[in-house]
Amino acid sequence: MPSTLATPVHSEVILKKSRFIGCVQPVANRAAAQAVVDALWQAHPGARHVCWALMAGGQSAAVDDGEPGGTAGRPMLEVLRHQDLEGVLATVVRYFGGVKLGAGGLVRAYTDTVAQALLGAAKVPLQRMGALGCEVPYALEGLVRRELAVAGAVLGAVRHGSQVEFDFSLPQVDVPRFVVRLSNVTQGRIGWRKETIAE
Structure with missing residues (x-):
C-alpha cells in the first residue's frame, strides 16, 4: 500500500x-x-x-x-x-x-x-477513499450526522431542499458495510444518489 x-x-x-x-x-x-x-x-x-x-x-x-x-x-x-x-x-x-x-x-x-x-x-x-451521497427526510438528518461521525466519515456538502442531501467520504474498504448500516438504521428511507471512487 x-x-x-x-x-x-x-x-x-x-x-x-x-x-x-x-x-x-x-x-x-x-x-x-x-x-x-x-x-x-x-x-x-x-x-x-x-x-x-x-x-x-x-x-x-x-x-x-x-x-x-x-x-x-x-x-x-x-x-x-x-x-x-x-x-x-x-x-x-x-x-x-x-x-x-x-x-x-x-x-x-x-x-x-x-x-x-x-x-x-x-x-x-494512504487509503483509497469512497465518495458517497445520499438524501433523507428532515427527520433523519440528526441520525445520519451521528452515524457519519461514528464511522469517521469526512462530511462534505449538506444541502437542504425537499430532503436533506449529504456528500461524504470514508475509506473504500468501509463503504459496503456502511451503506448497509445506514440503510438499516434509516429503515430504507434513504436514497443513495451516487457512489464514485476518489483517490
Whole structure:
C-alpha cells in the first residue's frame, strides 16, 4: 500500500567538498512542489543546483536543474518509487565544492541524500477513499450526522431542499458495510444518489 510522509525530514551529505542538503516532505501536487523549490532558491541564493523529484500520480516529475541529464532528478524519483511513496517531494540543494563528481558520483550523492532523509521519515499509509451521497427526510438528518461521525466519515456538502442531501467520504474498504448500516438504521428511507471512487 502506498504511503506518504507525516512531516518534512532533512538530511545533509558532504562529498568531495560539495554540500548536498536534502529534504523529503508531503506535497499535494506539482504547483505545491514548485512553490517549495522556488522558496529553496530564495533561501539558498549561493547554491549551484536545486534538483527535485515529485511522486504524485500523473503530476510526478524529475528535474536535474542543470546537472547532467539523468544524474539527479530521476535517481531521486527512483528512491521515492522504491519506497512506494505517493504525494512526496524530494529536494536536494547542491553547493558545488570545486571537484567534479562524474555521473556515477552525482547519482550516488543525490540518491544517498534522499535515502538518508527517508531513514528518519514517519510514513503514513494512504487509503483509497469512497465518495458517497445520499438524501433523507428532515427527520433523519440528526441520525445520519451521528452515524457519519461514528464511522469517521469526512462530511462534505449538506444541502437542504425537499430532503436533506449529504456528500461524504470514508475509506473504500468501509463503504459496503456502511451503506448497509445506514440503510438499516434509516429503515430504507434513504436514497443513495451516487457512489464514485476518489483517490
